[in-house]
Amino acid sequence: MILLTGGTGYIASHTAVALAQAGWRCVLLDNLANSPASTVQALTRITGSAPVWVQGDVRDGTLLDDLLARYPIQAVVHAASLKAVGEGGAQPSLYYDSNVSGTLSLLQAMQRAGLRRLVFSSSSTVYGNPSQTCLDENAPLAPLSPEARTKVMVEQILTDVAASHPDWRITSLRCFNPVGAHPSGLLGEAPRGQTLNLLTVMAQAAARQRPPLSLFGNDYPTPDGTGVRDYIHVMDLGQGHLAALRQMLSPEVDGSSGQGAVPRADGPAAASAAAAWPQRYQVLNLGRGQGVSVLQLLQAFEQHTGQRVPYQVAPRRLGDAACWFADTRRAQHALGWQAELGLAEMCTGAWRWQQRSHR
Numbered sequence: 037m038i039l040l041t042g043g044t045g046y047i048a049s050h051t052a053v054a055l056a057q058a059g060w061r062c063v064l065l066d067n068l069a070n071s072p073a074s075t076v077q078a079l080t081r082i083t084g085s086a087p088v089w090v091q092g093d094v095r096d097g098t099l100l101d102d103l104l105a106r107y108p109i110q111a112v113v114h115a116a117s118l119k120a121v122g123e124g125g126a127q128p129s130l131y132y133d134s135n136v137s138g139t140l141s142l143l144q145a146m147q148r149a150g151l152r153r154l155v156f157s158s159s160s161t162v163y164g165n166p167s168q169t170c171l172d173e174n175a176p177l178a179p180l181s182p183e184a185r186t187k188v189m190v191e192q193i194l195t196d197v198a199a200s201h202p203d204w205r206i207t208s209l210r211c212f213n214p215v216g217a218h219p220s221g222l223l224g225e226a227p228r229g230q231t232l233n234l235l236t237v238m239a240q241a242a243a244r245q246r247p248p249l250s251l252f253g254n255d256y257p258t259p260d261g262t263g264v265r266d267y268i269h270v271m272d273l274g275q276g277h278l279a280a281l282r283q284m285l286s287p288e289v290d291g292s293s294g295q296g297a298v299p300r301a302d303g304p305a306a307a308s309a310a311a312a313w314p315q316r317y318q319v320l321n322l323g324r325g326q327g328v329s330v331l332q333l334l335q336a337f338e339q340h341t342g343q344r345v346p347y348q349v350a351p352r353r354l355g356d357a358a359c360w361f362a363d364t365r366r367a368q369h370a371l372g373w374q375a376e377l378g379l380a381e382m383c384t385g386a387w388r389w390q391q392r393s394h395r
Contacts, residue, residue: 038281039063039109041094041142042116043087044075046225046233047157047214047273051113053223054274055281056083063088063107065099069134070118070228078222094138100145111153111281114142117186119159120229124183135186136193143197152204155280156194160212160266160323162187165357169327172363173210173319180355191319198317205284205316212266212323212362214273216382217389224389225270235267235382238334239390242343249345251330253352258359264327266361269377269385276322279371323362324375336379341387 038055040048043064049071052062056079064076064087073091080086088107092099094116103109117135118124124131139156146152163171164178179185191208198204215235217224225236241249254261328336334345368374 037061037063037088037107037109039065039103039107039112041065041112041114041138042071042157043089044068044071044073045115046071046227047211047270047277048113048115049075049079049223050218050270050274051115051277052079052087052274053082053218054271054278056085056087058278061085061087063090063103063109065090065092065094065103066116067091067093072226072228075223075226082218082220082222095134095141097141097145100142101148104145104149104151109149109151111155111285112142112146112151113155113157113277113281114139115157117157117183119183120227120232123229124181124186128182131182131186132189135183136189139190139193143193152201153281153284154194154204154206155277155284156190156206156208157277158191158208158210158319159184159187160210160321160362162191162210163360165355166360169359169361170363171321171360173321173366195317198315202316206318207280207284208317208319209273209276209280210319210321210362211273211276212268212321214270215267215386216269216271216377217385218271219381219385219388221385221388221392224386224393226393234330234333235337235386236390238337238345239386241347242337242341242345242387243390249334249347250350251334251347252350252356254331254349255352256358258329260329260331262330263356264329264359264361266323266326267328267333267379267382268322268324268375269382271381272324272375272377273322275376276367276371276373279373280320283371318370320367320370321362321364322367322375323364325362325364327359327361328379333379333383337383337387340380340383343387
């Protein structure tokens, strides 16, 4: 079994789908600070089986001890974090407590249980406003918000923890711009407050549930003047987290007989990736490896959904870069993984989720 912290959240819930489809059961832990309990019912409908669901906080060490003793947890996907940039700026102590203290609580519970397999769902926000266009994992870290700084702090903590014992295997996945939803329309982004997810905002604007979309700047040195980012389907991110688990739990990595190992995908790329664990701690970018402008994404949404998106041009936001996207070669080599879903799937999924979730 796999423990997913932040289990009803956007990335973790889609990762739970990927795990279930690969034959794995999950324990979802979430305090519902930024996601609804109805996600559990959606996961049950999509996968055909109910995940174990526990409402609780990752900072509760007693609860974590109980979960790790009660269930045969083989690894943890840590995706529990607060992530609203504006809220983090207004309440930084809340973000450091939730994101950093929560991680420390989890690591201490894992130490007590003798469990040393962790995938951390990090973020491309650690790069800040980069001067280079194509970002590899060695690009300078320059976080611009408390939320991003907590990610950098957690990555440093994980580096030190992994160095403390030879049995640790930890992967930090720097997720670029997640968009889209499960193709069923039953599962998508459902934050309690306002979202900054561009495709979700587009769908809401198309449904006239919010004011016209603001295009922040149309005078960047890009082909159409709007900012360029690396948008990746959230289901591809789920597959990336699954690939990281497969790698660290494979018999070749563990040196075990293979009993209880995560089922591996077929093919030489997956087998080679699972056998190649370079060190106790690794950092990998998860993105599509190509840039899409805001205007290109808007046009793709209109093309694939048939819905017009009202928009207005607004001044540039302070700190926004013109163009950056992920260098994903390291993830491809280490995990045998690459993003497969394109703009059509992103847009149709987001619109289907918008329609079903607001009936």
